[in-house]
Amino acid sequence: MNDFIPHFDFQRVFLAPWTANNLESTAWIALMGFLVTAACGLVGNYLILRRMALVGDAISHSVLPGIAIAFLLSRSRSATAMFVGALAAGIVTTVIIEVIHHKTRVKQDSAIGIAFTTLFAIGVILVSLFAAKVDLDQECVLYGEIAFVPLGEFTSFAGIVLGPPSVVRMAIVTLATVLLIAVFYKELLVSSFDPGLAASLGINAVLVHYALMCWLSVVVVSAFEAVGAILVIAMLILPGATASLISQRLPVIMGLTVLHAALSSVLGIHLATWLECSTAAAMVIMASTLFGAAWIFSPTDGLLRRWLRKRLAEPAVEPTVQMPQNS
């Protein structure tokens, strides 16, 4: 057991990653983790509002065949092929879910389950058949390779060295996400909360739905390299869920989402350094821990607050007549 859980050494866990030798790689990993979680979290907020959290899960699984087919067809590992493949996969998933849901009596939840498992299965088979050609392996599919992000050549633009290609890509996607949300804030907000009002304002809800799904696949695919296909769902839901326990105002939730992203990324790196486990998984665990903290200690709706309120309010609402309890 001793070599299973390494000895906790403050120096090694908290200081060593930020010393001169490791500083650069730690900083890149932290930045990548932050960008992934922030971009996913911002998009994820709308998934939570629309009760489509598991559609996010479905799309994050089904980008795999999209990427694999795009790599196979283009015989390269270029970013363009990747984005095109992911976009196609996202649209196909959405269409399959809609078709099964509307053309048969199978309910939406089963439709989601069928669609993404089928596509993911196709993806896994392609990856295992053409592993050498696709340059993806099953491990990467499962939990990403965020630790390898700082390795390899850096992208440079106009003579200025910017950073590892995946980080640069993720940064662009994150900025674009922020921009898109800022520009289409009203459309997204109204169509998420009140489809009827959206229709009366002339907002095409179907278009917004498909646009959101497309952008979701873009975000998911750029996060793919870092965290794999399955842990993405955590990045999509956890920040928004945590934030929505603390506030009910969407702008505040957005801010808290970004804060949550930064915290879980940095804390995750330390956890992974301590336990010597997968960095992406450790980031998710820290994100869940933050959610747990918000669940218990949230000033508005936390468990602690509820318990206190109940205790303080107890004498006042003591019932005089015992209602018949029906088991």
Add this chain to the structure above:
Amino acid sequence: MKTDVRTKSSALRFVCRWAALVLLLLGAPLCARADKIGDVSDINILDQAIRFFTFQDPAVRYALIGSMLLGITCGLLGSFLVVRKMALVGDALSHAVLPGVAAAFLWGIARDPAAPKDPLAILVGATIAGLLGTVFVGLIKQTTRLKEDTALGMVLATFFSVGVCLLTMIQRLPSGNKSGLDKFLFGQAAAISAADVQLMAIVTGVAIVVLLLFYKEFLVTSFDAGFARSAGFPTVLIQNALMMLLAFAVVIALQAVGVVLVSAMLITPAAAAYLLTDRMHLMLILAAVFGLVAGSVGAFLSFLGNHLPTGPFMVLGASAVFGGAFLFGPRHGVVARWWRQRSRARRVRRENTLKSIYHVLEQREFQGEGVSLNELAQRRRETIEEAKQQAIELQRYQFATLQEDGDTIFLTPEGWERACSIVRNHRLWELYLTNAANIAVDHVHDDAEKIEHVLGDEVVRQLEKRLDYATKDPHGRLIPSVSDLRKGQSPAERPAEAVGYGRRL
């Protein structure tokens, strides 16, 4: 006296059922101990089947038996998930078992580093983890404003990442690397051992027996929870029992299908069965058969290549079955529905042509027999070609005959009858709308155009009665009477002072 007998028999049934359950619970662990029982009941029968397929290798045999067993169990239990609209609970549950599996491996390593894989420990660990996951989903739903889908997603992700974390830590250990734990992610049927098959057979048996014993309870709570509660069924207990069985099913499927895709084996065969039948017991049987087929197809295909994961092939097998049901299901299938729609559209078109012929005849006050294609085409606002096509179509159904020169159509008695009845439906409905629903005369035509094709005999009779066997529609035209239909006479030959046609018969 009667009630006495009934309570007695139900009490007897109650005792029998619980006794059987207790026996089962006691018997299952015994089976696990008694190696012989598992051997005799499974391997010999399968031996014959395998010899049939010339699968002589025991590894292939175990893999095939295991895949079939897991298909049956997942199909049976998944049916309840699908009808309860809890398909994604299955997904969350299947991801949530991963830390339990990892913990069981850790325990195995601590006990015996050479052979860390203990099926029973994995079953226990994974069941605990899975149930813990569902408990968390319930807690989050109850104590926060978050909705079920978010709660499911979070629990799924958190448990899975804890599992991945443990997994990477185990692989760091000297004995962990070759433990075969990574096979649990995408599944490898070849890794199924005799002990695994035994456990699978026991779990399948338990699932089948429990479902047989408590079929009514599972059925009622799945379809009408409110009624079940009011009828005194322990709904919470049954729900928990179902979750427990599902966790078992997930665990026995893990080895072959893998954590990531297990949920497909729960959902897809059951959803395919759901497309084909409305009866729950048929759905259960179909789902079990589909699961079995998907399982064996997956095991077979993954053996064809080297190091191919089994899970994705099984899932694709199940998806193919679903696709088949989706396309070719006799009642809800896309093809069947398309065919029905097409034949309906063609019938409507035929009837409209007959109606137009009637209108042409009516316009010239039923003088002369035939209607020229030109007249018909003008009436229908179609080209002559289209009119001719329709005339040929009518001839095919023996509603009309086309003259040799191909220019004039004559209605047969059947055609005349159908034309009259369509026109009658139309005019009766127009009259009904103006008289009974007070709709303006110029607004009733479009509605009647649609309904004339679907009114049944019974409704027409009711309409006649309500309208007091009227003879004229709101536009002042004669409504073809029953005697017109029967005799193939034209209304022109009818006496002008004709009273309600119903009475003339």
